[in-house]
Amino acid sequence: MGTKIPISIAGNLVADPELSVGESGVAHAKLRVAVNQRIQGADGTWQDGEPVFHNVSAFRALAENSASSLRKGDPVTVAGELEFRSYEKDGERREARRIVADTIGPDLRFGTAVYQRMSHGTVAAPDAEVRAGVEAPVAAEAASPAYNVSSKSPVVVPPFAAAAGSEMSF
Incomplete structure (x- = not known):
């Protein structure tokens, strides 16, 4: 069973969205978003922190519209649910996380x-x-x-x- 937590992020697309259609005919877009934390040093200068990469999934019209509207490098905002899943692969228990998007849009600060x-x-x-x-x-x-x-x-x-x-x- 998975745990879902409401989340909102702002970052940049690492690659173009990948659009596919499942066996049921539902469109699915996979996006990868990098979020950089800005850190202010003791001398007052700002630096980028380590980026955190998020896997994002969008479905149906949101998937189609995201794939046709967004490109690699675009600043985006994503709101949805953070989903944790555990699974077994090659006899080994693994965990994965992704954001299942409710909304995706361009970040209008840029x-x-x-x-x-x-x-x-x-x-x-x-x-x-x-x-x-x-x-x-x-x-x-x-x-x-x-x-x-x-x-x-x-x-x-x-x-x-x-x-x-x-x-x-x-």
């Missing part, structure tokens, strides 16, 4: 992101038009990735424009 809502049950192509509520259609250029970690500079996305002929005047 860049910007544009949220693209997906319709229930489908994952749209990156260049597909998206409609969300009363908002105007999002153009393909706004749907392009706006999360640029390498330059750490924001990507300017124009605000939603009013649909032609629906301008309001007072």
